Amino acid sequence: xxKLINDVDNVVNEMLNGMTAAYPQYIERVPGTDVVIRTGxxxxxxxxLISGGGSGHEPAHGGYVGKGMLDAAVAGAVFTSPTPDQxxxxxxxxxxxxxxxxIIKNYTGDVMNFEMAGxxxxxxxxxxxxxxxxxxxxxxxxxxTTGRRGIAGTVFxxxxxxxxxxxxxxxxxxxxxxEKVIANVRSxxxxxxxCTVPAVGKPxxxxxxxxxxxxxxxxxxxxxxxxxxxxxxxxxxxxxGKILDEGIYAEGDEVAVMVNGMxxxxxxxxxxxxxxxxxxxxxxxxKIYKTLVGNYMTSLDMAGFxxxxxxxxxxxxxxxxxxxxxxxxxxx
Amino acid sequence: MASKIYECISRIADRIIExxxxxxxxxxxxxxxxxxxxxxxxxSEALEQLDKEDGDLSAVLKKTGMxxxxxxxxxxxxxxxxxxxxxxxxxxxxxxxxxxDGKAVFEAVIGGIKLRGKAERGEKTMLDAxxxxxxxxxxxxxxxxxxxxxxxxxxxxxAEGAEFTKTIRATKGRASYLGDRSIGHQDPGATSALLxxxxxxxxxxx
Numbered sequence: 224x225x226k227l228i229n230d231v232d233n234v235v236n237e238m239l240n241g242m243t244a245a246y247p248q249y250i251e252r253v254p255g256t257d258v259v260i261r262t263g264x265x266x267x268x269x270x271x272l273i274s275g276g277g278s279g280h281e282p283a284h285g286g287y288v289g290k291g292m293l294d295a296a297v298a299g300a301v302f303t304s305p306t307p308d309q310x311x312x313x314x315x316x317x318x319x320x321x322x323x324x325x326i327i328k329n330y331t332g333d334v335m336n337f338e339m340a341g342x343x344x345x346x347x348x349x350x351x352x353x354x355x356x357x358x359x360x361x362x363x364x365x366x367x368t369t370g371r372r373g374i375a376g377t378v379f380x381x382x383x384x385x386x387x388x389x390x391x392x393x394x395x396x397x398x399x400x401x402e403k404v405i406a407n408v409r410s411x412x413x414x415x416x417x418c419t420v421p422a423v424g425k426p427x428x429x430x431x432x433x434x435x436x437x438x439x440x441x442x443x444x445x446x447x448x449x450x451x452x453x454x455x456x457x458x459x460x461x462x463x464g465k466i467l468d469e470g471i472y473a474e475g476d477e478v479a480v481m482v483n484g485m486x487x488x489x490x491x492x493x494x495x496x497x498x499x500x501x502x503x504x505x506x507x508x509x510k511i512y513k514t515l516v517g518n519y520m521t522s523l524d525m526a527g528f529x530x531x532x533x534x535x536x537x538x539x540x541x542x543x544x545x546x547x548x549x550x551x552x553x554x555x
Numbered sequence: 556m557a558s559k560i561y562e563c564i565s566r567i568a569d570r571i572i573e574x575x576x577x578x579x580x581x582x583x584x585x586x587x588x589x590x591x592x593x594x595x596x597x598x599s600e601a602l603e604q605l606d607k608e609d610g611d612l613s614a615v616l617k618k619t620g621m622x623x624x625x626x627x628x629x630x631x632x633x634x635x636x637x638x639x640x641x642x643x644x645x646x647x648x649x650x651x652x653x654x655x656d657g658k659a660v661f662e663a664v665i666g667g668i669k670l671r672g673k674a675e676r677g678e679k680t681m682l683d684a685x686x687x688x689x690x691x692x693x694x695x696x697x698x699x700x701x702x703x704x705x706x707x708x709x710x711x712x713x714a715e716g717a718e719f720t721k722t723i724r725a726t727k728g729r730a731s732y733l734g735d736r737s738i739g740h741q742d743p744g745a746t747s748a749l750l751x752x753x754x755x756x757x758x759x760x761x
Contacts, residue, residue: 277628299628300589300593300596300628302587302589303589303593303628303629304628304629304630304632305628306624306625306626306627306628306632307624307625307632307633308624308625309625330630330729331630331672331727331728331729332628332629332630332631332632332633335630335633335634335671335672336628336632336633339624339633339671362732363734369726369727369728369729369731369732372732420588420589422589422592423579423583423588423589423592427583427587427588440732442587442729443587444587444729444732444733445732445733445736
């Protein structure tokens with residue numbers, strides 16, 4: 224394992240301190256916790272948005288704390304859900320009387336830990352509700368499984384629900400808008416090379432030199448299948464094709480597109496992939512309203528990308544266009 | 556009993572920490588390669604924080620649950636944390652546990668894990684080791700066996716249950732993403748549950 228770290232047991236701690244040192248105007252760490260909140264929080268009279276999850280997905284989620292998006296983010300160990308006490312600390316540190324919405328990516332551990340934290344806060348009469356993002360179409364959606372994973376589409380939930388909360392909307396209204404995003408957002412990813420969790424020291428899975436994994440999750444969970452690497456246009460066709468198969472995007476619809484890097488993918492390759500996504504959508508007469516290309520929801524040093532499509536209506540467009548000022552997402 | 560339960564939990568912690576790499580390797584096959592790391596982190600913290608003077612049986616179990624809840628993370632933290640806290644409530648006020656008390660602890664633990672994990676037997680989870688273990692324990696208890704005989708029956712059934720998880724498809728947890736590809740691999744959670752029960756048996760037999 225070759226990594227730019229000092230001590231495997233101190234990765235999350237040093238990462239958070241480095242992040243808050245870089246953006247003191249946006250975020251600060253709640254002392255004694257792995258929670259970051261907006262600098263000078265508790266001065267706003269709004270529903271607060273709290274997200275988090277295992278570390279290793281930076282800039283998610285601490286990078287999305289700031290005006291127009293999240294109020295607090297909780298960092299677990301690498302690829303491991305944060306514990307209930309930490310999520311509870313986040314709720315406690317950020318909440319200012321109008322309630323908290325927990326934005327949870329759909330993983331068994333995340334759901335359990337956030338739910339327990341929500342129960343702890345509810346016991347103290349803090350208004351708490353939650354939404355669960357499950358945008359990964361690579362996973363079979365069935366009541367007999369844990370269900371789809373939450374991946375890069377979560378960033379759109381942060382952005383749009385965040386903009387809604389900023390208007391002073393109440394908790395049920397912010398939740399409604401978050402659920403609307405969740406209903407209209409789908410993603411799928413792939414990897415050309417695996418990632419290595421620092422504490423494990425070896426790659427989470429093995430791929431041959433000429434192999435790629437299609438449908439990969441953001442923790443290196445297996446996807447739908449492996450295949451020989453082909454030109455990225457073929458790969459983009461496959462990912463976008465699976466997303467369009469969902470049947471929620473039709474001719475004439477407007478979408479937001481995210482071409483997301485997994486952490487070790489050159490931007491040049493993401494732009495090449497994005498070009499193909501543009502071509503496919505043009506061919507289907509689906510209009511692109513806004514495009515994001517970059518590392519939004521990473522998977523440590525994995526190389527690969529995911530595509531996310533969000534179907535927009537006037538309400539979602541307005542919230543997508545609303546100002547946001549965070550370390551990793553800005554809209555002016 | 557407080558110092559006895561402290562010793563018992565210390566033996567569980569040792570067992571889990573010794574098997575950190577084994578559990579992580581099992582999780583690497585069908586999960587996200589962190590089960591051993593997370594469990595070892597939680598139990599190391601338990602060894603650090605627990606004290607022989609922590610109060611009665613129930614208090615030690617509760618404190619263990621809180622430590623695991625705050626330090627394990629993932630799904631295992633809430634599940635094992637819940638298990639210890641349910642056990643703690645069941646034994647409140649008791650200083651010694653009878654064979655019958657063991658049944659009540661088992662029932663509370665199983666109920667807590669089912670509720671928190673929204674899982675049933677046969678989904679390739681720790682319940683596939685714990686539920687058969689409970690049944691074997693009860694059968695032995697009802698036949699009038701001694702505590703160590705009951706614990707032997709419990710561990711044999713738990714081992715069979717953990718082995719059985721190799722034959723089924725995961726429908727809960729991260730392994731469920733694999734679908735049929737999860738077949739052939741032993742569930743890491745069922746394995747850590749087996750190790751826990753073996754450590755308890757060995758403690759009482761020692």
